[in-house]
């Protein structure tokens with residue numbers, strides 16, 4: 001196991017009625033920017049409960065954050081903060097709204113001329129940020145309990161991430177009941193995204209880390225068993241609660257402690273979304289099975305371990321176990337209704353080439369061993 005520091009300051013409030021607790025957590029004198037997306041929050045009770053919990057505080061609303069939040073929209077929110085002298089940001093929605101709020105929080109106090117530098121410096125340029133709280137409505141990204149954010153800039157077909165401890169939410173309220181209004185596509189996206197988050201931190205090489213491995217395998221098993229149930233039975237709150245907790249635990253700094261991390265599926269996936277506009281989880285479902293196949297020699301041990309402990313696949317012979325495990329993962333994505341091929345999304349043109357060019361532009365070599373070059377990315381996407 002490698003040396004590590006574990007830090008996560010987000011207070012997590014989970015379960016029925018969680019939102020009422022924010023009445024005590026947002027400072028009484030706070031001047032709040034309440035940020036949400038396209039309106040789903042008004043159909044599941046989350047908006048109503050949040051406004052009630054905020055009580056008499058000064059609140060300015062900023063709706064209209066789009067999925068894959070847009071840089072230009074975030075800058076408009078920064079202008080609203082400055083105009084009304086607001087000092088607290090409450091995100092109400094999914095990963096897109098929360099990520100947007102993290103960027104807005106940093107950009108509002110950014111001293112430089114060009115806030116896009118927050119992204120191009122991977123958050124290193126952030127020296128201060130407004131406090132953020134969140135009310136989550138879709139289990140998927142883990143953004144409610146981490147310090148990451150991903151912002152898109154459609155004008156330049158870019159989608160870049162940043163991370164900084166200053167943008168950890170102060171608190172996040174998670175009421176699984178809000179997720180009962182999710183359409184199938186978003187239930188599936190969330191389950192697949194959380195599954196891939198675990199894979200990025202687990203499926204590298206053995207690191208003598210049984211606690212992290214065991215925790216990761218439990219999250220994966222839970223997603224594999226509960227995901228399809230959520231699609232079958234639309235009112236099962238216990239299933240929704242298990243998925244919600246899985247997604248948060250999949251990316252809150254816990255399972256990555258002391259182990260190598262990959263993240264190449266995400267970096268490639270972000271470029272696919274930036275170029276072709278497909279959902280984040282859809283992009284991951286295209287990449288992951290191909291990437292595992294291509295890197296099956298360096299990742300082989302962990303793929304076999306995963307096959308055995310998550311899917312009950314016989315570990316020997318090794319080659320067959322690897323193939324079977326990758327096949328079962330792809331089958332799981334398809335069972336969740338998320339296609340694993342470019343053709344499933346009508347993507348025309350030479351995606352493999354275009355994506356690999358953008359990986360070259362933004363990153364160079366990626367993966368836990370920094371040995372996936374842009375050329376490799378092209379080969380992976382042609383599999």
Ligand code: NZQ
Pocket residue numbers: 036037038039040041044065066067068069093094095096097099137138139140141142143146148149150178179180181182183186189190193251266280
């Ligand atoms: O905009 P509204 O009307 O609210 O509708 C949203 C949106 O259309 C809808 N939705 C959310 N909660 C709902 C609901 N519909 C019905 N009932 C509810 N309870 O779902 C749609 C998708 O929402 P979005 O926030 O975009 O989904 P998600 O949480 O999957 O976030 C995706 C974004 O997060 C980034 C992705 O790249 C993408 O931009 N990621 C952020 C990460 C992080 N911060 O750590 C890590 C991830 O790997 C990911 O990259």
Ligand code: ZN
Pocket residue numbers: 141193194196197266280
């Ligand atoms: Zn993701």
